[in-house]
Structures are given as C-alpha cells and as structure tokens.
Amino acid sequence: MLRSRREFLHAGAASIAAIAVGARGAASAPKVIVVGGGFGGATAAKYIRKWSEGSIGVTLIERGSAFVSCPLSNLVLGGSRQIADLTVPYEGLDKWGVQRITGEAQSIDPAARTVTLAGGATLPYDRLILSPGVDFIWSAVPSLNDAAAQEKVLHAWKAGPQTVGLRRQLEAMRDGGLFVIHVPLAPYRCPPAPYERACQVALYFSMQKKRSKVILLDANEEVQSKKELFVAAWNGRYKGYVEYRPNSGLTDVDVATLTAKLEFDDVRADVLNVIPPQRAGAIARQLGMANANGRFCQVDFLTYESTVQRNIHVLGDAIQPASLMPRSGHMANQHAKVCAAAVVALLSEGEVNPLPVVANTCYSYLSDREVAHIASVHRYDPATRTMSVVSGSGGVSPAANAEETVYAEAWAKNIWSDMLG
Amino acid sequence: MALASAWTSTVNRLLVRTVTACALLVAAGHAAAADKDLGRDVAANCANCHGTDGRSRGGVPSLAGRDKGELIRQMREFRNGKQRSTIMQQLARGYTDAEIEAAAAYLAAQKAQ
Numbered sequence: 230m231l232r233s234r235r236e237f238l239h240a241g242a243a244s245i246a247a248i249a250v251g252a253r254g255a256a257s258a259p260k261v262i263v264v265g266g267g268f269g270g271a272t273a274a275k276y277i278r279k280w281s282e283g284s285i286g287v288t289l290i291e292r293g294s295a296f297v298s299c300p301l302s303n304l305v306l307g308g309s310r311q312i313a314d315l316t317v318p319y320e321g322l323d324k325w326g327v328q329r330i331t332g333e334a335q336s337i338d339p340a341a342r343t344v345t346l347a348g349g350a351t352l353p354y355d356r357l358i359l360s361p362g363v364d365f366i367w368s369a370v371p372s373l374n375d376a377a378a379q380e381k382v383l384h385a386w387k388a389g390p391q392t393v394g395l396r397r398q399l400e401a402m403r404d405g406g407l408f409v410i411h412v413p414l415a416p417y418r419c420p421p422a423p424y425e426r427a428c429q430v431a432l433y434f435s436m437q438k439k440r441s442k443v444i445l446l447d448a449n450e451e452v453q454s455k456k457e458l459f460v461a462a463w464n465g466r467y468k469g470y471v472e473y474r475p476n477s478g479l480t481d482v483d484v485a486t487l488t489a490k491l492e493f494d495d496v497r498a499d500v501l502n503v504i505p506p507q508r509a510g511a512i513a514r515q516l517g518m519a520n521a522n523g524r525f526c527q528v529d530f531l532t533y534e535s536t537v538q539r540n541i542h543v544l545g546d547a548i549q550p551a552s553l554m555p556r557s558g559h560m561a562n563q564h565a566k567v568c569a570a571a572v573v574a575l576l577s578e579g580e581v582n583p584l585p586v587v588a589n590t591c592y593s594y595l596s597d598r599e600v601a602h603i604a605s606v607h608r609y610d611p612a613t614r615t616m617s618v619v620s621g622s623g624g625v626s627p628a629a630n631a632e633e634t635v636y637a638e639a640w641a642k643n644i645w646s647d648m649l650g
Numbered sequence: 651m652a653l654a655s656a657w658t659s660t661v662n663r664l665l666v667r668t669v670t671a672c673a674l675l676v677a678a679g680h681a682a683a684a685d686k687d688l689g690r691d692v693a694a695n696c697a698n699c700h701g702t703d704g705r706s707r708g709g710v711p712s713l714a715g716r717d718k719g720e721l722i723r724q725m726r727e728f729r730n731g732k733q734r735s736t737i738m739q740q741l742a743r744g745y746t747d748a749e750i751e752a753a754a755a756y757l758a759a760q761k762a763q
Binding site: 276280559562563566567570582585586587588590602604605606607608619621622623624626630632633635636638639640642643644646647650 | 687688690691692694695697698699700701702706707708709710736737740741743744745749
C-alpha cells in the first residue's frame with residue numbers, strides 16, 4: 230500500500246510536470262505577426278522580443294524600406310530639417326531578432342490564423358497585431374479621388390515624398406502667393422499638426438517670401454489643440470502671415486485652378502494642401518473590426534485586442550482611442566508597450582496587467598527655436614473599461630519657449646530609438 | 651473495507667492538499683509576476699523621452715542605474731512643484747507612489763549605458 234501510495238504521488242508529480250511543460254509550449258515558439266512598422270507596430274515588435282526574452286517569434290510586415298517620422302516633418306516645410314533627418318532604418322530591429330518582411334499584408338483568415346501577403350505568401354500566427362495607420366477617405370473630396378489629382382494637391386500627412394513635394398511647391402511659389410491648408414473635421418491624425426504646419430510655413434514666408442500668406446481653412450469650429458499658443462503666434466510673430474478661418478468645411482476642390490470649394494465661398498490658392506478625412510488602414514477595416522462609425526477599431530484597453538476578432542490586436546492611429554487620448558506617435562508607442570506586455574503574458578500563461586497607465590507627450594514647433602508641449606496621463610478604469618485622464622495630471626506649456634526645443638529633439642531621438650534601436 | 655476507506659480518505663486529503671498547494675503557488679506566481687512587471691511597465695512610459703530602460707540618447711537625463719531613492723525623491727519634488735520643470739510636474743502627477751517606487755527600482759537596476 231505504501232508502495233502504491235508513493236507510486237500515486239510520483240505519478241501525480243509527473244503529470245503536474247507534464248502539464249507545466251505543455252503550458253510552456255515546448256513544441257514550438259509562439260508566433261506573432263505585426264503589420265505596419267510605425268510608432269505602434271515597430272515598438273510592439275521590439276518589446277515582444279525584449280520582454281519575452283526571445284521566446285516569442287515576431288515577424289514585422291512593412292511596405293516601406295525605412296521609417297520616416299511624421300513628428301518633426303513640418304520642419305521640412307519650414308526649412309530647418311531635411312527628410313533624411315527624420316528617416317530611421319529598420320535594421321535596428323534585427324538585433325532583437327525581429328524577422329522583417331518588406332511587403333504588404335492583404336488579407337486575414339481569422340479561423341486559420343493566417344495573413345496573406347500581396348505577393349500570395351501565407352504566414353501563420355498565434356496573435357496578430359495590426360498597426361496600419363490611417364487611410365484617406367478620398368470620396369470626401371471627390372475631385373481628389375484620382376491619382377493625377379493627388380500628385381498636384383498634396384496632403385503631406387504621411388511623411389516622405391509628399392513632405393518633400395510640398396516643400397518644393399512652396400519653394401517654387403511666387404512671392405505674394407497664397408498657401409491654403411484644409412483641416413478636416415476631428416478626429417484626424419495628430420490634432421496640433423495642421424496649426425504647427427501653418428506656423429512653419431509662415432516662418433519660411435517671414436524669412437524668404439514676405440508678401441506671401443497662409444490661409445487655414447478649418448472644418449472645425451476652433452483650433453483643436455494648444456489653441457492659445459497657436460493663436461498667440463499668429464497674432465504675434467506671424468502677424469499678417471496667417472489667416473485662420475474656422476467652420477470652413479471643404480465640399481470639393483478644383484484641381485486645375487487650385488481652388489478650395491467651401492459651402493458658401495471659394496478660395497483660390499497658389500499652393501493647395503488638403504488634409505483629407507481619415508479612417509483605419511484597410512487591413513484593420515476587414516472582418517468587421519472598424520466598429521467605431523465604420524472608420525476606426527474599438528479595442529480592449531488591457532490588451533488592445535479588437536473587440537470583434539479574437540487574437541487580433543490593433544494599435545496606433547487605427548484605433549478608436551478613449552476620450553482625450555489623441556492620435557499621436559507617442560500614444561501609439563505607449564499603446565504598443567501595453568499590448569506587447571499583454572501578448573507576452575497571454576502567450577506564456579502570465580497575467581495581463583489589470584491597471585495599465587499610459588502617457589502622452591506632444592511637442593509642437595511654433596518656429597525653428599520655440600516649442601510648446603501638451604501632456605496627459607491616462608489610467609485604466611475597470612468600472613467603465615476605458616482609459617481616463619488622471620485627475621490633476623497633464624497640461625500645456627504656458628508659452629512657446631526655447632528650453633523645450635532641446636527636449637523636443639531629445640524626445641524624437643529617444644522615441645525613434647525606443648521603437649527601432 | 652474500513653482500511654480501503656481510510657486509504658481513500660488519506661489519498662483524497664493528500665490530493666486536496668497537493669491541488670490546493672499548487673493553486674496557491676500558481677496564484678502567488680501570478681501576483682508576483684504582476685508585481686515584478688509593474689516597475690518594468692511603468693518605466694516603459696519613461697522610455698519615449700528618456701530612452702529604452704532609461705538609457706537616453708542625449709538631451710534629457712538618463713535614468714538607468716541612478717539611485718532609487720534619488721529617483722523617487724525627484725519624482726515627488728516634481729509632483730509637489732518643489733523642483734521646477736517644464737513637463738515633469740504634469741506627468742509625475744499621473745502616477746501613484748507604488749508605481750513611482752516600482753519604476754525607480756526597475757530603472758536603478760538597469761545598466762547605465
């Protein structure tokens with residue numbers, strides 16, 4: 230009897246050990262596929278490798294050959310930066326063991342858990358992370374729903390050739406010309422950026438084209454971020470260079486004459502810059518995932534898993550953020566780390582952090598030497614299952630200042646390194 | 651019969667104890683894992699400006715390898731406004747004492763560069 234009891238206990242211990250090994254997935258390493266190598270996707274790819282100590286395989290699918298930062302790209306329009314200054318190679322992810330594929334993810338089979346690339350290859354995943362950024366809703370500006378028109382009327386809302394192209398148009402513009410920017414109704418990527426752009430182009434005009442002017446046609450009823458600071462700059466150092474027109478929704482454009490057509494008015498430009506309305510990138514609008522007005526993806530803020538598709542997570546500008554969470558690169562980087570921690574926990578029988586906290590920091594350049602920030606801290610609220618601003622946290626700079634220029638540059642270097650270094 | 655019953659009862663008790671012990675171990679493991687990761691997860695919020703694991707590429711101070719008590723003191727002084735700052739006061743007010751302590755411990759344990 231003693232013997233059989235020992236045998237029983239021994240067998241029990243053995244089966245517990247077997248269960249433990251099985252739970253660790255001894256057979257093969259779990260696989261994560263990340264689609265999109267921006268602030269969200271690249272950060273998630275690096276941090277899953279880092280925090281799983283290499284035990285989870287990560288493949289990053291990205292169509293671009295290098296990362297080009299939208300933050301700071303308005304400085305290319307102002308003339309104080311070149312696009313090369315904002316370009317970071319993807320090779321930094323290699324040392325983390327991230328497998329990189331240059332290509333485009335086209336479709337997802339959620340039952341088989343596979344992603345199919347534009348070239349036809351099919352890749353399996355245990356968890357899929359989509360960070361595709363935004364697509365433009367061209368149908369909202371009918372005449373721009375055309376490739377040739379899009380070459381002439383630029384958005385420059387994805388940094389790269391469009392940014393360089395818009396700078397060239399500004400350089401070629403006659404002195405005394407009008408640069409017209411159209412701002413879509415919120416929500417759009419990076420709330421303060423259109424107003425920063427107006428400042429940067431006004432800076433260029435104030436130095437080199439003193440008879441020229443910026444007109445901001447804003448579909449919104451007021452400036453969407455750092456309002457007092459931007460208005461102070463337009464009434465101060467850029468007096469006479471910037472005209473702000475709220476409630477100026479665009480109905481269409483005339484591409485031949487570079488005319489912005491408003492409801493009751495037409496504004497003819499020398500350089501016309503239309504920032505179209507936006508929605509989640511195409512891959513994240515599949516499978517019913519764009520369940521916030523058909524435009525953006527609702528997620529569980531503990532894991533960033535889609536609320537409609539299991540094992541598929543969405544990050545960055547493609548999500549429907551919580552109230553007062555902007556669509557910014559900083560926010561995407563922070564979402565990505567919460568998601569990375571959760572994915573590592575879920576794939577290794579760990580515990581998902583029940584109370585994540587994230588922060589936002591966004592610097593705007595009001596000239597080449599003056600910067601202002603906006604900041605906020607957001608904590609998960611289990612009662613409402615959303616993120617809420619921590620009472621008493623956050624705020625804006627009291628005034629644009631030179632000191633924060635150093636911090637803004639440090640922010641850029643450190644966040645690019647945090648995602649790609 | 652009585653013997654068999656006693657044996658069954660002994661086995662059951664042992665089984666219950668073993669299972670309970672395992673369950674407690676697992677629960678303790680999860681709690682410890684969550685605690686262990688708190689500092690790592692909060693410190694990840696600092697990385698955007700201060701670099702991954704607090705190793706800055708310049709322009710703002712590195713936090714890696716700094717004294718834990720000093721990091722906690724600075725965060726408290728940012729929070730109460732005793733130490734002047736542009737942005738840190740606004741960010742420091744978003745975190746609890748437990749989060750600040752855990753993040754400081756994590757950052758203090760990182761290699762400086």
